Structure formats: C-alpha cells, structure tokens
Amino acid sequence: MKKHCLLMVLLAAVLSMSIPTGFAEGQEAEYNVPYTWDTVSYGGGGYVTGIVFHPKEENLIYIRTDVGGTYRWDQENNRWWALNEAFSAWERNLYGCDGIAIDPNNPDVVYMCAGKYLPETAIAWGTYNEENAAFPYPCDVLKSTDRGETWESTGFNKPFNGNGNHRDTGEPIMVDPQNSNYIYVASRDNRIYRSSDGAATWEELNSFPYINANDLEEAQYGEEYPTGTVRTVLIDENSEKDGVCQTIYVGAIDVGVYVTHDAGETWELMKDSPEKPKRMALADDGRILYVSADGGVYKYTAGGSWENITPGQPTQYTGMAVDPTDDNTIYCVRVTDPDSGSVYRGHVFQSKDGGKTWTDKYETSDIHFTTDWYPDQNFAAATACLAVNPFKPEQVWLTDWYGVWKTNDINQEPRQFWINDIRGIEEMVAFTAICPSKGARLLTGNADNDGARWADSILEYPDSISNGIWAQDTNGLDWCEQDPNLIVRASGNREWGGGKWGYSVDNGVSWREFPSFPQDSNGLTKLSGIIAVSSERDANGTASIVAVPMNSAGYYSKDMGTTWQESVGLPSNMITSVWSWKYNLCSDRNNKDIFYCYEGGNFYVSTDGGASFINTVSDLPSDGTPNIESAPGMNGVVWVSLNGSGLYGTNDFGQTFSKIEGVEYARLFSFGKNAPGKNNPTAYVYGTVNGVEGIFRSVDMGKTWVRINTDEHKVGNEPNCMRADRQTFGMVYIGTNGRGYYYGKPENENELLDVEKNAQAVASGGTVDLADLEKDKIKVYVNEERIHFEVEPNIIDETTYVPLRRLLEALGFTVEWNGANGYAVAAKDEDTLYIMPGSSAIIKNNEPVDIGKAAYLEADYTMIPLRAISELYQAQVVWDGSTKSIYITTTDGGQAAEVEEQ
Template structure:
C-alpha cells in the first residue's frame, strides 16, 4: 500500500472553551445500589453497572454524575459505594466491569474526600493487595470486579470506619485496609471463598461479612471470625439497624446472586447482641427478595423488594392496566405486618417521559431516607423511582432519574433535516431527539406504532436525502430492521430479512447517498442488498466468510459506491455497482484478532468522492516513567498498526495522519473556514487522550475536551452539519453527551427543529409539598421539620405530625419533606 505523510502537522493540547450537556433521555440503565448517609441529611449516592456513580441533589431530587473525569471505561463499573458514618466528606467506590481473567480490566478502588467532586484511583493488584491467590488474578497480577457481572446488585460490599475499610470482592474473598485503601491484605479466613456479597460494621466496631458460600461471620479484630448462629444461607443484601443493634438480610435459595431470577427468598433479622438469626414472616405472593433497607433513625420501618416474580403488565403509561413486575413491602411495626407500597401506589407517568412504557424490575437499589421516612427510593433496570408519601394509603411514585444518563448508544445521526439528532441504543431502541434538552416522550416504535424492539445495533442515513434513514434491531418478528422517510420520526418494518440468525451486534447496515440502495451485512450470512426499501433482499457476490461481521459504509457523493474494511484479513473492499459485487481494492491494512475489531474503523467523508478515513488500533510503546500514558498502559498497547489513515482515491492509497499514537473514531461536521470540521477520538503523540478537531482539513488539531470531561472514554462520535463546534459523543455507559462552544446555535439549516433555537433544559419532575394546620396540630404526608428563628431544629417528625403545644410560644420555621421553602408558623 502506498502511504504519504502530511507535513507540518501540529496537535495542540490546549482545549477550546467547550460546554458539555447530556442529551436528555433520563435513565436507560441498571441502577443497582443506593445509599443514604446515616447521619447527614440530604446526602445520598447511587451506583450503576456501566455508568459510574452519582450523588443526590436534594434541591430538585436529581442526580449529579461523579465520574466524568475518568478516562477508563472499566472504572465506570461501580460495584460498591462506601460511606463512613462518622465522616460525611468521604465516599468510596470501585471500578471494574467483568471477572474473566483472560480479558478483564484491572479493578480499582476509588476514594474521595470531598463528596465525590474529585477522586483518587488506587489499583487493586498483587502490588497493593497481599495474600491474594495467584490463580484468581490476571497474568499481569490484577484483581477483577464484576460491576456489570453476576452479583452486582448485592451489598453493600464496602464497610468503612476511619482508616479501616473492608471490601467484599467478586472472586478474591474479603480484603482489609488500614490506610483508607492505599494497601490491602486478603483476610485469611475467607481465602477459599470466591466472593463476599456484603460487609457491615456494627455500633460496637464489630465487622460482619457474608461470603458467597453462605452464612454470616463476625469479628472484632478482622483476624478471628465466628459464624453467626446457625445461619448458613447466601446473603444478597444486608441493612443495619443501630437502634436495636440488628442486621436485616435478604436471601434466596436458587440463583442467590442473580437480580433477574433469584427465587426461594426469605428475610432474616439478626440479633447481634445475642448472635442469633430469625426468619421473618413475609407475605406469600413473592418469589425471591433483593433489596432491603432499615431506617437507621426509625427501627420500626423496613422496606424489602421482590425478585423473579415477573408478573407485571405494561408500564405506567398504560394507566389502570399497569401492574409492576415486582413489589416493595414496607413495615412500620418492625416486621410484624407488611404492605406492598408499589402495588398500592400510583405511578406518575408524565414524570417518566419515554420510560413510562417500561415496567419496574431488578429492584436491588432500595433505601429509606433516614431523615424522612416518607421518602423511599428504588432503582430498576432503567432508572430511579421515588415516593415522598410512602406511608400514605396510595403512595405517589415519581420518576426521579434527572441527571442519570446510562444508555449505551450504538448509532448516532445528525442531519440537516428534522431532529438535530437521531440515536439507536442498547436495550431501549433509540430516540428522535427533536430537543436535546427535553427527554423524548417515546422510544423508536415498530410499524404498529406501539411495539418496541429493545436493542438496536446500527443506524445509517442517506447523504443527499437525509430524511431517509435505516436501522437494524433484534426483533425477527418485525423485520430485524426498519426504514424511515421522515428523518427517524416514524418507522416502517422491513417487509423481509435475509437471515433471522444474523441478528446481533455484528449486524451492520448502510444506505447509498441517493437512498436508492440499502446494503445489509448480516452477522452469519454476509452481505445483502435491497433496492425496494427492504421489501426484498438479494445476496451480494461475496460470501459471509469474506464480508460478514464488518460495517459497510456508503460513499457520501457517489451513490453507486460502498466500502468495507475487513479487520480480520486487513483487506479493504469496494462495490461500484450498488452492493451487488465487491472487490478487494487494498490488501495492506492492519489485521487483528476479533477482540480488537471495534478499534479498526472505516469512515466516509462528505468532502469529496472517494475520501476515506481509517483507524487502525494502537501501537503505544512500553513506558515505565516519564510519559503520560504510563498509568494506563504500563506494558504498552499493541494491536493493529496504530495508524490513522486518509485516502482520497477510494482506498487505493492512503496517507498517514501524523501526530497520533492511535485513533478510534472520526466524524465530520459544519466547518468554520473549511467546508467541514474534522473530529478525531484518539491519543496524541505525547499520550494525551481526547477528542480533537481540525479546522484546516487535517493540517492541525486542537483538543476540544479537557481532563474533567472524559466520560470514561469516548466510544462513538457524531458531528453536527448545521452547528459549528457541536459534537455528539457516547461515553462509557454515560448516555449521549453533546459538546459545543458557548452560544452555538443552528442558523443555517432551516428544515431542522432547532433552527434559530438556543438550547434550554427541560423542567425536572415536580414534587408537591403540602401540609395542614388545625389549631395546634400540623400534619403532612411528608416529614416535618420545625426550627426556631435561629435555625435550630426543635422537632423532626418522620410521621408528619407536629403538636405545637409541646413548644414555647413564638415564631417558628416549618420545612415539609425536602422542600427548599420554609413556612413561617406562629405559635400563640
């Protein structure tokens, strides 16, 4: 292959003044843990399986993403959150997605001393953890955690008290640190255990641990351990009641660590003074139990969520016909009686936007606000719901997922017509984003305008007819894909599909510049094409062996031409007859194993016919000291050629785009002085990772993001053809984020919904705070806090009742629930 170098290329590491916002979807992923600080009001955190941790914003019941400065997606797998009851400034978390030792990333322990504003990453490996079984670490000595694996909803796995921290791992037993996580030792007693699902300190300083093998064990020194009574079941979650020194447990006899199908459930209360465990009588209409929470300031209030029932119907949008898959039992008398506050509740569909069609499930995240017993919140597979009147006859549930963005985008399209952005995503189809700052009311639908497919794998649009789009999904009963002629607002199922077994993540589609031809590369049966909008399909000349599993791209100018880069063989294919025949035009590109295919990508430029860009993996040399990538790539990183290439002759020859150690993604948007700005996701020669922009056709580059906006690493990028500087990116489990220079507005594309419209955030779900006064009694469905005029709390009522005869005459300030407003009360 012929290559030339671009001369005088410069890469600027300074970044432009970009502002960053989440494209509003709200939720979209599994929130598997929530924790309120037991002694500090309005302080709470959630953890997600692939999108990191969030902190509660009590002023509007939204959530603040805490891990956007991370550049490693593995650290976005948050398996645990740890709080120190005596120090509200401290918060701990973990990083790690999977536990397969052949390919999992290095686990990390994350600590913050400023409530999650900044973090220190501490690796978990044989250098920092002593006594670990070498058969349970990677070849480089790293431990691995299952933030997105089996048991991720168990917990809590971190117990912290001053300098001492215990961490329950996924397959390395129990770890103990006496210096806040800087170093660890494996606790010998659990050295033969695979994992530990939960750990907890009691008020006397004793530590309790629940290994996967069953039972609860306690110690007063971390070295000598005793089993708690005869209890021997596998614990899913535990919650501590400091008033009575009790530990409450959920257990399941079948699939005991699974948030989807655990069964044979039971709830236990452990008397820690007498070291006994007793099973609690629960209602019989359940299968298993997941989450459990005891109010630390009201020992009589407990909530428990169910699992494996799957007996629901519809979503909150369906009104009276909606029935939740799972329930939440609440007791206000210490477990003597129980009420399902989900089954008796009313779900506010309007607050949920597109999530109103989803049904609650996987309720491992469950908590009572210790300062407001009416405030109960739970996580599900797609976000958070909360009630602020849990003790009412029919509690109202509100979708409190503002700020949580956890979808995994698999395709982004920004065109000159219709919405500024159309997406396809994992699990929840994708969306028509007519306003980036307001959640869409629904997901992409199928032809019946009601059904949803779930995961969508790919999205493409016609360059010269941008209102024509195609997408691929996993529902074989609805064509495995769909066609839109109104820019993604409405969709028509493909009338047929080539191969039902081809549904999967390696199922890719492209459409010609004039929208006359669709080419579809099926995962198992190879390339097919359609000239009648998916009604019929014909096989291309090449077999699945040559082309299947790779993404075709259309030439943005010539409607007859398509391309495909086979990273398994290093060959570039071209079709010049609308996908019928394919021929090798270049056989000298990088060749890699299948695990690295995602970094070997082909992009077609709208600047001119035959302009192609190729990313070819990474070739980072080993660096022990003195280079900025040493922390992430100590041994170097080699796959492919580590080149970013550019062709202007349809791939016959390429030039190196110099200045980068590697690139992953390329996009083209509205230019500043040139016709197009070019964006590249990769690493500059000095080791700086980021998103770079060129305004001079690739001669020089400027980084547009900064170290505080890395979102776990950028997996995908799209650029706006109507707004200079605007890009759309997907972080690691952080949904879709758009970045732009301040004040950027669409003033050039009049057929777009955002023409001459500045961005504006949608209102958050409203929460009504109400109270009544009859003579000296003040009552509310929410908690009541009474303060004197100096601001000191004189009464805090979780039951929502305040009797003014118990207080001196004068003026008081009344707060209802977490309302930011105070009401002036006169007590005669």
C-alpha cells in the same frame, strides 16, 4: 479482472464531476478551542445497583452503577452529578462500581470499589492499559476526600466486577461507624480485607473461611470448600469495644451469612442462615438482623433463631431496609413475580410489626415518569436496592435497571406518588448514532433500550424510535444523504427474538419492518449487525440498501427490502457479536451507486449499489475496531480510523490510501457540518495528535488540528462511536459504554454566527464590515465582561428581554430546565428561583416576585425582562441607548438598584 477494470472506468467518470476532492496531510495540533462538554439528556437507561445515604448530613446521597460510575445527589438542583469524569479511556475499567461506602464521621470522605470487569478481563478487553493509565490498577478501592470530585488509589489491587453477577447485592465495603480508620472490603476473590489506617494500607483477614469463587472456572481452594460469591458487608455500630466495632456480618451467595464478634479475628457460618443472601439490614439496637434473599425474607433475633417472614410466595427479594426511627417498620422488594417470572414492576412491601404482616405498596402506587421513552413496565425493574431517608423516614428510594425512583411519602393515603428522579444520570450503552443534515439533530441506537430521536434540543429527553418497530438493541442506523427522511436501521432481540430490520420515511418518527429479510437455520430473521443506504433514491423512488447481519454474509436490496440478494465479494462473518461496535460499512455520500467496506486490512468498493464488491486495497493496517466515513461534498474521499495505527484517507474512491500525518492514534472520527466559508466538511478525531491525547477538530481536512476537550472532560467510559452534527458547525457527539452520549459544542456560538454571516456575504460577492454586524445587537456586560448569547436580546413594547440561562450563569447561578413541568430552576447560595414562561411572577425562595412582564420562549430559550435582574438580584443594571448596551454590576450588599436608562 474485468470487474476491476470496469470499476476503474466508473470511478474515473465520477472523479470528473465538479465536486471538491482531496485531503491535506496532517500537521501539528494547535491551541485549545473552548468547548462545553456534557451528556445528551436521555434519562437513566442503565442499572443503578446501590444507593447510600450519609447518616449525619441531610441530602448527601450517593448511587453506584454497574457500568456508569458513581453519582452524588444535588438537592438544590434536583439532579445527580457524575463523579468519574476524569478517568481516561485507558483506565475506563474504573467506571464500573462494585460498591460504595461513606465515612459516617466525615461527610467529605467516600470510598468506591472500582472495577467494571475482573482484572484479567479488563486487560484482555483493553478496558485498562497499564502503560497509559494514570491509576495503577484495573480494579481498586478509590478514596475521595472531597465528596467524589477527585479520587486517589489506595493500593488495594484486588478484583471487582461491577458489571458481573450479583452486582445487585448489598455494599461489599463499609467503614466502622465507631472508628473511621477501620474499613472492611469483600473482594471478588472471596476474601475479606481490612484497613486500620484509613485505607493507607490493607491486610487480608486470613481467618475468613475459604469459598471458591463462582466467577472462576476452577476451584481455587479445592473441591472440599463451598463455592459462592462473597458480597455484602454489614457492621453493627452497637458492638463497639476498645474503640472498634466487634460484630460484622458478611453475606455469601450460595453459602449463607457469616458473622464475627471479634472484629474479624474469627468467623462462623450462622446456622440455618438463608443460603442466597442479597441484602441485610439491622434494627437500630443491633439485636435484629433482616436479610432479603433468593427465596424469601428472613429475620434473626440475637440469641434466638432464624424466622421466615416472606411476604407471600417464595421468590427473589432484594432491597432490605429498616426505618431508622422505628425498628418495627421494615421494607423489602419482591423482584421476580412468582407466577410469570417477570422482573418488571417490582413490588415494594412494608411491614409495621417487624414482618408479621405486610402491605403491598405497589397496589396503591401512582407511578410517574419524567421521560416519555420509558415503557410503563420499567417501574422497579430488577430492583437492586431500597433505602429509607434517615432524615425523612417517610421518604423511600429504590434503584433498578433503569435509574432511581422516589416517593416522598410511603404512607400517603389512599395512594403513594412515585417519580423517577434521574436528571443527570446517563448510563445508556451506545451502539450507534447518526446526525441527518435535516430534521432530527440526533438519532441513536443502544443496547437494551432500542434507540431514541432528538427532534431538536439535546438538553430535553428524547422520543423513542420504537414507533412501529420495538427491539432490545439497535446496532446500525444510516440515512439517505439527499433525502434525510429515509433512514434505515439494524435492530434485534438477540438470540431469543431474532433481528428487526426496517426503515423510516419520516426522519425516524415512525418505522416499518422490511417486507422480508434473510433468515437463519431456525427460521428467525438474522440478527442485527450493520446497515447502509445509498446517498439518493432512484428514479422510481427506491434506494439501494446493504445489510450485514451477525455471523452472516452481506446482502443488498434495491426495492426497499422486498427482496434481498447476497452481495458478491463482501466478506462474511464480519459481525460476530452484538457487542462488536464495528462501523466498517458505509455508502458514498455523493454517489448513489457506491458503497465502501473495510475488513481486516482490506478495503472493498461497490459501484453497483452493493450487488458486488471489489477488494481494491489489501495492505492497510488491521488494528482494533475500524470506523469508515465518506466525506459529504467531496468526491471519492473516504477516511478510515484504525486505532493505534492512526487515520487513513483516500481521495480516489478507495484505490489508494495515505496515512494522515500527525494522527498517531485514532480511536474514533467523524465528519460534520462545514465551517463557515469552507467547502469541505469539518473533521473530528478522538485519539492522539502529535503526542497530545484528546478530542480534536480540523476545518481543513487534517492539515491542522485544534484540541476541543480538557482533562476534566475526557469522555473516557469506553467511547465507542462518534458522530458530528451535520446541521450545526462545531457540534460533535460521542457514545459510550455506560455514560450515554456526550456532546461537545463551542462555548462562544455567537462569534461563530458572526463568522458565518461574514463568510456567506463574501461568498455571494459582497463585503462585510464587522462593525455593521455589531451595531444593531443589544450588548450585555456583566462586571465589564461581554456576555454572548445563543439567542440575541431584544426589545418588545419598550421592554428589554434577555436569555435567562447564559445571563444567570454569568451571575453565578446554576440553571436547569425542568421539561416535565415546563419551568427553569436557577440556584445560587441560599437562593432558588423558579421561572415559568408565560408567567410574570418568578418564585424566589417560595415567594412570588412580580417582574411586570411575562417570560417567554424563543427557539427553546427562556427570555426574561431585564428588570427581573434588579428585582431579584442585588445588582445595578444600566441601559445605554446610544450603543444598545446593558451594563450589570453586582454589589456586595444593599438593595438592588432600579434599571437606569440613558
């Protein structure tokens, strides 16, 4: 009781300070605000489990991932496009892809075995919600007739497990090359299914032998049947009879290879076939079957027997492929080193005599990373698949734990050049993120890949946060409000390596471990959990830190981790798994001694730097995974998001709470930079506001909301953390379980800047005429429509320069920045442009065009001379000096006009 009274006295004293307090009751969600949504550029980061080339259309390539959906290759822009973006969080199980198949006779048709987890698991874990999902089943074969732009259910409703065991095996689905109506699927229930009407209906092939599933605890067919995992389906296109292929092979892990010669009416287990088949490939004439397996590589010749053709010691091999132009040239990948057991730096083997002799191509490989954060060992790590481009057989691709690799010439001497072609693939599994008010825009913590720091542009690949501390996971990050250079982290190597807890004093550039940290009964540092740091340093330069390890009590330190004491009153065992995604501990952003915690409907407050916590409220809802944040600049204001129970707030340091009306479902929320003219932070919510699902923004602490996403950008792949930008108004980031981190930003940044200038002038006692803000700007119009830029056009030495990206996008181009090589690539129809800052020549369709003056970079934006538009594109460009306006009018043909100045 004494402690509680003291708490009230302390909080009352703080409330008397001149910091704004309070929050508004929510009202209706208003209009949509146009936002741009895309993924933060990280580069891969997850398991790409398969790659499929279309045999009749060049550069039509698909990949599948275990937790990040499917992607299609874009040759013109040298990048991948994600194809699962329209799935909502209610059907996020469909982001796992267990198999993919193209229709060899129709390049527009593609099938996906969708299901991240088995159906029962998906429902239990909430990754599929039947009541709210638009798709009818947690696992399904989905069909697209527009190359993956849209998908429809085929009513398959059988189990898949894209993130399960043996996801690195061959495709479990295949379309009959001779009859596109026939499709064969191996489901995770170990049964084979067939459609004879283009996936309109399905039938089980009851003749396929019973095999108990490895994924199930009990044998569903009885102990007399073998146990394994039926995975790979391969059809021999040479076996056509009566319009349907007759010979089909099926690989079953722990059993062997099955075959049918009558289109699935009867099956037999091939005698002496490899017991643990991974992938299979047929020679062009169908007479030779090659199989990679746990234990080696094998060859079967029709009418003959099996032959062991393993290149070296027996170990795990995957990635089986045959050169489509030469049956004697085959490839495989050794996944596991037979001596060390390592699955990093896989070895690609090539044979040009059908497996009699092999060449280890790893020994002559030059490996080039397009991302700085990739460790050298990541090349061909746990390789899943290897494929040969059917149109360029010297070009070989492989997929692994972190992305996609490609060599344009596997036969190049003396060495082969490999590069990780991963632009557009974002499969990082997010654990946490922070947005300091100064310094780096964004820092993240991840599963399996530690974390990253974006010093500036989120469109460029980041730096790793492994400088000084390397860990498999980073579960917690926090920063000191008054000193953003001080950042703390909760990291670790799971059960095999213990926790890695530490801090940075240079805004996350380098790190050091705390001098000490509590240990478990085995003498290992306790595993990572959550962490928070006080809003400012003490007079002696140290800060208060509160840390909650996994399966443990909470601790606090007031000497930068030199000593730790258990926090009194803080609940124990709040974090029970590395996969908890709980953000239920935070410091007060305005008062250095105050910390907050939520657990199981109870709210706790500390006023002594984390040494002790008082349970101030015990009747809050307990629903799902909580998120709590203190509102910067607002004394005593804390919000808590509680999923289906909504959003709650306090303005008296957690003494009382009120439900923020209108927010019916609050999956995530965060506070970001104030809107211009506002003294409160901007709030963002991912959830449901007044019956509308989406992502919302409020500039008045929940009184009104605007939706900032559309149904085309649902950010649905298990969104698990949200952080709003503290340096840029309107920016927000959302971490996911398999699609990395998304960002959302207002489409019209220029108008925001105008509003901000106006607000700043009024705040300082002046007045602003909006016409004055406009008159000195260079204005650009394309076909009479005003174009707004992130960086204003300007005039240098009588040459007008304009920002490249926004202008060319207005003209119909797609624009990408190649950070590795320092140039921009713009593409439209048959035209491709390469623009390099510092050069006065632009490469158009492999031919240089002199534009007179060099392009240059300004604030990370490429600026090009205005005359480049008339030189490169059929458009009339007119300069009106009296109004500082540029008028660009596109034409249907003829020569591009010269720039006319008035």
